[in-house]
Amino acid sequence: MSSSATKERLSPPITATQVQLFVFAVACLVAFVWSWIFLGMSFSGITSSFGDVGRLVKRMVPPDFSNLSNIVDATIETVWMAIMGTAGAIVLSFPLALGAARNTSPHPTVRYICRTVISLTRAVPDLVLGAVFVSALSIGPLPGVLALAIHSIGMVGKLFADAIEQAAEAPREATISVGATRRQTTRASILPQAMPSMIATALFRLEINIRASTVLGLVGAGGIGVLIQTSLRSLDYESALGAVAVIFVVVTAVELLSVRIRSAILGDAAALAQSARHGWFSQKIIARDTRVNKKSFETRALSPPWTWDRMFSTATISGFLLALAVAVLTIDIDWARTLPLMPQIITVFGDLFPPDFTTVRSEMVTGIVESVVIAVIATGLGLLIAVPLSLLAARNIMTKRILSTVTRLVMLAFRGIPELIIAVIFVSAMGLGPVPGTLALTVVTASFSAKLFAEALEEVDAAPREAVLAVGAGKIQEFFASVVPQFMPAFTGHFLYILDVNLRSSTVLGIVGGGGIGFLLLNSMRVLEFQTTGAIVMAIFGIVLAIELIGNWVRQLLR
C-alpha cells in the first residue's frame, strides 16, 4: 500500500485546471482540422497561391509614382483622419474610463454602464461602423473619422481605466485625508500617476488608427485605400504599388516614431540612470536636468523647471494638438453641410432595428461559418510561422545578432502594409473567395504575433536559464526546461488575443472579396436592407462576445 502511495506521488496529480486546458487545446485542434477540410485547403494549393501573388507583385514593379500628388493628398487625408479619430476617441474615452475604473467611479451602476459601453464599441469593426456612417452622411472622410473615434473607445477606454485602476492607493488616501473633494482627489493623486500610461495608449492607438484609416476608403469613408483598389481593378498594377509604397513608408515611420516616444514616456528615472552610463545623450539630459533643478532651487522659482521629461511630454502633447488643429482646418469636410446631418446617424442606427434574421438566413449562416473558419485557419497557420520567426528574432534566444536583426526587419516590413491592403492584393492575384482572404490574414498574423512572441521571449527570466545550464544541460534541453514553461502563459494569452483580432478582421474581409460575412454585410447596406444589416451586426457581435467569454475562461485557468 505504501509502495503504491509512493508510486502515485511520482506523477503530478491531475487537476481540474489541467483537464480544462486539455479540453481547450483539443477543441482548438479539432476546430483547425475541421476548418482546413471545410475550406479545402492544401499545402500545394497554398504554394501555388503564393506563386500567383508573386507573379502579381512582379507585374507591380517598378512602382508608378506618376500619380504622386493624388497619392500624397490621399495619404495626408488618411493621417488627418487618424489624428482626428484618435482625438475623438480620447475625448469620449476619458469620462467613460473615469466612470469605469473602480477607484474613481461614483457608483457601481455607473461603473457597469461605462464598462458595457466600452466593450460594445469594440465589438463592431471600424469598417462596419464606417459603412453605416457613410450611409448616413454620404461618402467622405467624416464618416471615417467618426468610425475610428467610436471603435477606438473600446481599446482606449479600457486601457485608460486600467491605468487609473493601477494608480497606487496611498496617495489617494493621503489626498482624501487632507479634506479634498472627489474631483480634487482624482486630479491630484490619480491622474498624475495614470498620465504616462494614458499618453502611451493614445499614441499606440494613433498608430493603429493610421493603419485602419488607410482602408476606410474601401467603404467610401475617405483615405488612400480606395486608390489602391481602383488601380488594381483597372489593372494598373504599377500605380497600385506606388500607393502601397507610400502607405508602407507612413505606417512604418509612425510605428518607429511611436515606439520611441512611448518608451521615452514610460521609461522611469531608474532606467534612464541605468542607460546614462552608456549613452552620451542620456548623460547630457541628466546633466541638464541637474542644472535646471539646481537653478530653480537657487532662484526660489515657484513653477516647476523645464526638465527633459517635462519638455518631452509638452512637446508630444502640443505636437499632437497642433496636428489636430491643422487636420480640422484643412481636411476635406464640409462642416456646414454635414453637421446638420448628424441626427441622421441615429436614424440609420434605428433602421437597423428590429434585426431581420430570416430573409437571407442561409447566406448569413454560410457567411458567418466562413468568417470563423478563415479566422481559425489564419490563426493556426500564422502561429506555425510566428513561433520559429520569434525564436529567430528574440535576442536572448538567437545570439547571432545579425540573424535576429534581419528577422525583425522582415517582420516590420510585413507589418507596414495594413491587412486589408494585403487582402486586396491577394484577391486580385487569386480571384474572389475565402482562400486569398485566409492567406492574407495568415501573413499578417504571422508578422504581428512573431513580434508579440519575441517580446514575451525576451522577458523570460534569465536566472533559471543560467541555473539549468549550470547542471550541464544542453542548449535545447535548457530551452525546454526553462524557457518553454515561462513562455507558455504569454503564448496562450497572445494566442487568444490574436484569435480575437482575427475573428474581427475576418468579418470585414468580404468587403474586398476575401470571403466571410463581410460581403453580405456591405451588400445589404448597398441595397438598403438595413434590418438585414442589423442582423449581421448582431451576429458579428455575438461571435466576438463568444470568443471574449472563451478567452476569459482560459485566462482564468492560467492564473
Place this chain on the structure above:
Amino acid sequence: MQVINTVADSDVAVKVTSLSKRFPNGTLALDNVSLEVPRGQVLALIGLSGSGKSTLLRTLNGLHAPTGGKVVVQGTDVSTANGKSLRKLRHHIGFVFQQFGLVGRATCMENVLVGSLGSLRGPRLGVRSYPVALRRKALEQLERVGLSEQAFQRADTLSGGQMQRVAIARSLMQEPSVLLADEPVASLDPESANQVLDLILRIAREDGMTVICTLHQVELALGWSDRIVGLRAGQVVLDQMNAQLSQEQVMEVYRATGTPMQFETESALQSA
C-alpha cells in the same frame, strides 16, 4: 598549519592558477587569483559586492570563460573545456544561486528533475517526460531537504528558504563532488539562512562534497566553514584556516577597499 599547500594532486578538488577575468566593458573582475581546494573542504569566500566572488565561482563551472590563467576542477581543465566536455563537467558540479534559479511556474519535482538533464539525451518538458527511476530519486532528494510534501506544488508558491532548499535538491540530483554556492542565503531571513547553511554543511559532510560558498555575513562564515578566503578588487587578500582567524582579521577584508569615498569618510571619522 598550511594544509593547503601540502596535499597531493589527486586530493585536490579545485585548482586555480593565476586566474584573470576581464569583462568586455573593461572591468577587471579577477586579478591573478591562485587557489587550491582539497577534497571535502568547506570554503567560505568573502568580500564586498564587486570584489569578484561571483565571477570566481562562475569561472569554476565555465559559466564565465577566464581571460587568463587556468582552472582545473576534478582533474578537468575548465578553461579549455567546451561543448560536450564542459556539460559533462558541469553535470558533476552543483551550483546554488542567490536567486535560486527555479522556474516558478513548474512544480518543485520538475525543478529538481532538471538537475538530471546532464545525464539525459534530448529535451524534457513536464514531470512525466522523465524516467520513473529519476522521479523516485528526485523525490528522495526532496525528502532529504524536507520538502517531499511540496513535490507537486508550484515552486513560486514556496517561501524563500524553501525555494533555496528545492534548488539544493536540484543540485543533489547531480550527485556533485563539488558544490558551488553563490550567496545562497543573501535573500533569506536569518532563521531560513541558518537552516539552509546547516543543510548544505550536513549534506557536504555526509556525501564528502567539496563546498565553495560566497557569503556576506562574516559571523556565518566564521562559524560555518573550514577555511576563509577573502577577495578585494579581484585579488586574494586573505586565505586562512578558520581556526586561526579572529573576527577582526576577517573584517579587514571589508575595510579600506580603496574607493576614494570610503577613504574620505574614514579619515573624517578618525580625525573627528
